[in-house]
Amino acid sequence: MKTFGYTxxxxxxxxxxxxxxxxxxxxxxxxxxxxxxxxxxxxxxxCSAAEFKxxxxxxxxxxxxxxxxxxxxxxxxxxxFCGKCTLVCPRGINTRNIIFNIRKGIEEYEF
Amino acid sequence: MDTNxxxxxxxxxxxxxxxxxxxxxxxxxxxxxxxxxxxGGHLLDWERLFPTMRNGSEVVKFLMDGVKADNIKIMLxxxxxxxEKSGKGYNLxxxxxxDLFADAVLVTTGYDLFDATKKEEYGYGIYDNVxxxxxxxxxxxxxxxLQTKQGNVPKKIGLVHCVGSxxxxxxxxxxSKVCCVTGVKQAIEIKQKMPYTEVFNFYMDLRMYGMxxxxxxxxxxxxxxxxxxxxxxxxxxxxxxxGIILKVEDTLMGKPLKLTVDILVLLIGLIPAKGxxxxxxxxxxxxxxxxxxxxxxxHTLTNSSNVDGVFFAGACTSPKTIxxxxxxxxxxxxxxAAYLFNYRSLERKxxxxxxxxxxxxx
Numbered sequence: 001m002k003t004f005g006y007t008x009x010x011x012x013x014x015x016x017x018x019x020x021x022x023x024x025x026x027x028x029x030x031x032x033x034x035x036x037x038x039x040x041x042x043x044x045x046x047c048s049a050a051e052f053k054x055x056x057x058x059x060x061x062x063x064x065x066x067x068x069x070x071x072x073x074x075x076x077x078x079x080x081f082c083g084k085c086t087l088v089c090p091r092g093i094n095t096r097n098i099i100f101n102i103r104k105g106i107e108e109y110e111f
Numbered sequence: 112m113d114t115n116x117x118x119x120x121x122x123x124x125x126x127x128x129x130x131x132x133x134x135x136x137x138x139x140x141x142x143x144x145x146x147x148x149x150x151g152g153h154l155l156d157w158e159r160l161f162p163t164m165r166n167g168s169e170v171v172k173f174l175m176d177g178v179k180a181d182n183i184k185i186m187l188x189x190x191x192x193x194x195e196k197s198g199k200g201y202n203l204x205x206x207x208x209x210d211l212f213a214d215a216v217l218v219t220t221g222y223d224l225f226d227a228t229k230k231e232e233y234g235y236g237i238y239d240n241v242x243x244x245x246x247x248x249x250x251x252x253x254x255x256x257l258q259t260k261q262g263n264v265p266k267k268i269g270l271v272h273c274v275g276s277x278x279x280x281x282x283x284x285x286x287s288k289v290c291c292v293t294g295v296k297q298a299i300e301i302k303q304k305m306p307y308t309e310v311f312n313f314y315m316d317l318r319m320y321g322m323x324x325x326x327x328x329x330x331x332x333x334x335x336x337x338x339x340x341x342x343x344x345x346x347x348x349x350x351x352x353x354g355i356i357l358k359v360e361d362t363l364m365g366k367p368l369k370l371t372v373d374i375l376v377l378l379i380g381l382i383p384a385k386g387x388x389x390x391x392x393x394x395x396x397x398x399x400x401x402x403x404x405x406x407x408x409x410h411t412l413t414n415s416s417n418v419d420g421v422f423f424a425g426a427c428t429s430p431k432t433i434x435x436x437x438x439x440x441x442x443x444x445x446x447x448a449a450y451l452f453n454y455r456s457l458e459r460k461x462x463x464x465x466x467x468x469x470x471x472x473x
Contacts, residue, residue, distance in 0.1 A: 038277075040343035041342040041343060041359065041360025041361075042342075042343045042345045042359075043360075044362075045342060045343075045344070045345035045358045045368075046345035046346060046358065050360075050367045056360065058360065059365055088345050088346075089280075090278040090280060090281075092280065
């Protein structure tokens with residue numbers, strides 16, 4: 001028998017009103033550089049992990065700001081802390097230290 | 112209405128030429144001092160101009176018509192080697208053997224182009240087929256076909272925006288202002304010469320601030336099929352055929368992107384001129400935080416320096432388009448005249464807001 005009826009679609013919208021910015025605030029306090037990103041993508045282009053995995057520092061930085069912690073947790077696991085992103089960043093952002101603090105924040109808040 | 116006033120203009124590029132023209136119109140004698148053997152500065156090395164695609168030589172001709180005035184003394188292959196305050200004016204020494212007196216000095220020393228070898232990861236000077244926007248203009252001016260070093264017609268050409276601009280690693284945090292639209296202009300010119308070549312512009316932001324710039328950008332999309340990819344080049348490497356492999360993030364797709372091009376063009380920024388440093392030391396002129404001369408005020412006293420009787424015009428104070436430079440040169444001529452004839456307009460004061468607060472981030 002063919003089943004039919006309504007399904008529940010997950011909302012694609014970023015609910016910025018409900019966004020949990022706790023982790024962002026934690027990271028921004030430890031490494032204020034997080035606010036300097038101009039989203040040029042040089043970090044991702046040079047990232048050794050990005051070729052194979054969904055790993056983009058640029059996106060991680062946005063997930064953090066938008067409170068999308070689930071996406072963030074998934075992506076950040078691929079980071080190998082090689083620091084190439086820090087070398088190429090035109091704004092001189094300490095990207096490595098940001099990822100380091102995100103991981104610490106995730107542990108601390110048990111996300 | 113000749114006056115007995117004399118002004119030395121240091122630098123015979125666009126700003127120097129146009130300022131000399133407008134000073135001479137007020138009956139002021141002008142020494143137009145240029146270190147090269149020709150007037151025209153960087154404009155001599157640029158074929159066509161954005162956004163109209165007019166030939167740069169037409170603008171040079173217009174400027175040359177101005178400096179033909181009898182009271183403009185053009186001094187070529189001339190370098191200022193010493194300057195000494197004398198009364199209200201300056202005794203100046205040129206090439207160690209010529210002395211002259213000027214009631215005021217207008218500094219129009221322009222800019223230098225960013226040295227692309229400093230962005231080693233882009234391979235300029237290392238890989239055969241990486242050139243700068245200035246090199247591309249030279250090829251255009253030579254009338255020769257744009258070819259790879261191996262002698263092939265390029266099938267794909269990449270242009271990289273912001274090379275040496277907006278880049279703390281390169282030591283220049285500011286936007287060079289002219290490269291965005293130059294990149295669009297050059298992409299169109301490539302397509303006009305080689306319709307079957309694919310052209311890709313890699314950008315962070317396309318700053319189409321000037322009148323008609325946005326129209327040029329739209330033309331590039333609509334009529335020339337130029338592809339704009341939002342992402343800054345992280346590195347380039349050479350393949351076995353002399354192709355250039357680009358690594359960039361397509362930030363709008365959110366994925367890393369690899370592309371091999373036959374020629375890579377680096378849109379190099381404008382930096383403070385070496386000549387500005389030398390002239391600045393002779394007069395004790397202050398530089399701003401980005402190394403260009405510091406004007407007395409950001410909004411109002413834009414042609415005045417920290418030294419009495421010394422003024423600025425053109426790209427020696429910040430990157431400027433040709434249009435901006437010509438306008439600034441005429442404003443400077445007016446400011447110098449106000450100084451020489453004691454106009455009340457120069458007595459006005461404005462509270463100084465230190466602009467350095469902008470740069471306190473680190």
